[in-house]
Amino acid sequence: MKYIAGYASVFNVYDLKYDMIMPGAFQKTLQKKWPKMILEHNINKPLGVWHKALEDPKGLWVEGEIFTDIPLSDKSLSIGFHNPKYFYKNHHRHIFELELAEISLVEHAANPLSEIR
Numbered sequence: 001m002k003y004i005a006g007y008a009s010v011f012n013v014y015d016l017k018y019d020m021i022m023p024g025a026f027q028k029t030l031q032k033k034w035p036k037m038i039l040e041h042n043i044n045k046p047l048g049v050w051h052k053a054l055e056d057p058k059g060l061w062v063e064g065e066i067f068t069d070i071p072l073s074d075k076s077l078s079i080g081f082h083n084p085k086y087f088y089k090n091h092h093r094h095i096f097e098l099e100l101a102e103i104s105l106v107e108h109a110a111n112p113l114s115e116i117r
Helices: 027-032
Strands: 002-010 019-021 036-039 042-055 059-066 076-089 092-106
Touching (some): 027 092, 042 092
Parallel strands (some): 019 092
Antiparallel strands (some): 002 059
């Protein structure tokens, strides 16, 4: 098993899909449902379990364990979500609430500041 930690999402940053996740977006979803840990947003490739997921001033901080032996040097973190609540500003979505389904280890994250530490 490998322990990992990092930011699955960073607030107030436009990602490569022109979305911005706002502070508070994860508050309701983390009270209802715990995210899965998977590889490359593929639900058929579970990797481990998240033990901690919380919002801090920077973003969504997560900690967990990986049960498979994969190299982490080229991986980042990325969120998968449903039903976002948002408003448009300057042709970009500003997401203020969402249903978090999973947090993946990926090679290319949409949010360039999401990272494994």
